[in-house]
Amino acid sequence: MKLLVEPCKKDINYIDNVDGLILAINDYSVESICTFSIDEIIDIKKNSNCLIFVKINKNLFNEDIESIKDILVKLNENKIDGIFFYDLAILQLKNELNIDIDLIWNQTHMVNNYMTCDYYYSKGVKYALLSKEITLEEIKEIINKSKINCMVEVVSLPSVAYSKRKLVSNYFKDLNENSINNISVKEKITGDYYNVIEDSNGTSFFLNKIMNGTSIIKDLYNSKCNYIIFREYGILDFLDLVSDTNEYIENGCIDDTYVNKYKKLGDSTNFFFKKTIYKVK
Numbered sequence: 001m002k003l004l005v006e007p008c009k010k011d012i013n014y015i016d017n018v019d020g021l022i023l024a025i026n027d028y029s030v031e032s033i034c035t036f037s038i039d040e041i042i043d044i045k046k047n048s049n050c051l052i053f054v055k056i057n058k059n060l061f062n063e064d065i066e067s068i069k070d071i072l073v074k075l076n077e078n079k080i081d082g083i084f085f086y087d088l089a090i091l092q093l094k095n096e097l098n099i100d101i102d103l104i105w106n107q108t109h110m111v112n113n114y115m116t117c118d119y120y121y122s123k124g125v126k127y128a129l130l131s132k133e134i135t136l137e138e139i140k141e142i143i144n145k146s147k148i149n150c151m152v153e154v155v156s157l158p159s160v161a162y163s164k165r166k167l168v169s170n171y172f173k174d175l176n177e178n179s180i181n182n183i184s185v186k187e188k189i190t191g192d193y194y195n196v197i198e199d200s201n202g203t204s205f206f207l208n209k210i211m212n213g214t215s216i217i218k219d220l221y222n223s224k225c226n227y228i229i230f231r232e233y234g235i236l237d238f239l240d241l242v243s244d245t246n247e248y249i250e251n252g253c254i255d256d257t258y259v260n261k262y263k264k265l266g267d268s269t270n271f272f273f274k275k276t277i278y279k280v281k
Contacts, residue, residue, distance in 0.1 A: 001221050001228060001249055004053065004151070005242065008033040008233035010040070014242045020051030022084065022229065025071065028064070029055040031159040031204045033197070033233045038071055042078045057086040057106050058201055059164065065089065072099050084129065091123065102126040104151065109133055114146035121148040127226070132158050136216050136272040140223045149226040154213035155241070156231035157195070157206045158270060164202035184208065195234075210234065212265040216272055217245070218253040235265070 002019035015021065023041050024032035032055060036044070045052045054075060060068060068089070075083065076099045083090060084106040091103060104127040105111055105120045112131040120128065129151045130139055143150045172179035181198045193208040213228075220228060230245070232238050241262065248258040 001225055002051075003242070003245055003249065004051070004227050004229045006032065006055075006229065006231045006233075008231070010034060010036070012044075014239050015044075015048050015050060017239070017242050017246060018050055020053060020081065020227075021048075022053045022055060024055040024057075027200065028058050028060075028068065028071070030058045030162050030201050031206075038074055041080070042074070045078055045080060051081040053082040053084060053104065054080055055084045055106070056090055057084050060087040060089050065093075069093060069097060072097055072101070075099075076101055082127065091125065095124070104129055105148075112138070112142075114142045117142055117146040117148040117150075121146070127151055129153065129229070132211070133271050133276055135275055136219060139225075139272075140219065143220075143223045143225050151227040151229055152213075152220055152225055153211070153229045153231065154217060154220075155235065155265065156211050156229075157208060157234035158211045159204055160194070160207050161205040162202060166198055167203040168196055168198040206233070208234070209268045210266045211268055211270040212262065213269060213272060214245075214262040214265065215259050215269065217248065218259075221249065221253040241265075 004020040004022055005014065005018045006022040012021065021044070023044065024035045025041065026035045026037050029035055041052065041054060056068070072093055080101055082102040082104055084104045085091065086106055093099070094101065094103060103125045105125050106129045109131050111117070111128050112134050117128045125148065127149045130142060132153055139152055168181060168183055169179040183196050185194050185196055187194065195206040195208050197204050197206070217228060230242065235241065244258055244261065248255060
């Protein structure tokens with residue numbers, strides 16, 4: 001099992017301590033705090049020994065296609081290790097352009113069963129980033145029953161919603177006030193706070209509570225999960241977390257002191273132990 005990290009700043013001080021990085025590309029990525037130009041991504045690839053995955057996970061429009069073609073060709077020429085994709089145009093263009101880069105199915109809430117994962121695998125998609133809305137048991141079922149290589153987001157401030165609309169600036173415009181691009185809102189029923197961040201591609205919502213999945217890493221390791229993902233945004237002492245996690249994995253995930261130490265990240269385990277149940281009133 002390997003550790004991938006999505007950084008929240010361009011000064012990546014742990015680049016030699018991770019198996020791979022997930023880099024969001026300028027203009028074509030959503031739900032990311034930090035984005036990189038294609039030249040920056042290529043430079044990081046050339047000057048590091050870790051795997052480099054690129055996020056191209058926004059809905060694409062017709063006018064985006066030619067630029068995306070150029071990006072895919074450049075990434076292919078520089079041997080980028082994988083692309084996280086949302087729009088199916090990426091899969092089609094990979095085949096049309098004969099691009100030799102592995103793809104990661106990254107359609108958020110839809111990556112939730114092994115049969116659909118196998119369908120994408122049959123179409124040439126090597127990896128799937130599993131939904132954050134399914135339980136640990138459901139994750140393990142997909143890992144065990146699907147041919148696809150699974151990735152699981154384990155520690156993060158989880159992204160929970162995205163809109164291509166400029167919700168924050170529209171809100172301030174309606175109030176006749178100067179706009180900012182980052183606000184905190186409180187959800188009335190649960191009392192949970194969300195970070196709402198607007199950029200050129202739209203508006204992203206992040207739960208302002210750390211999803212602490214350190215306690216499930218052992219189960220994922222034993223289930224032969226291929227990759228776990230940490231997202232740096234909102235996590236303090238991140239370098240220590242990365243180093244300790246690497247040591248924990250290298251030693252076979254048998255040291256319970258690791259799990260006890262990182263209880264300090266909080267007790268929110270998102271949906272890992274909680275099923276989503278819909279009731280008709």
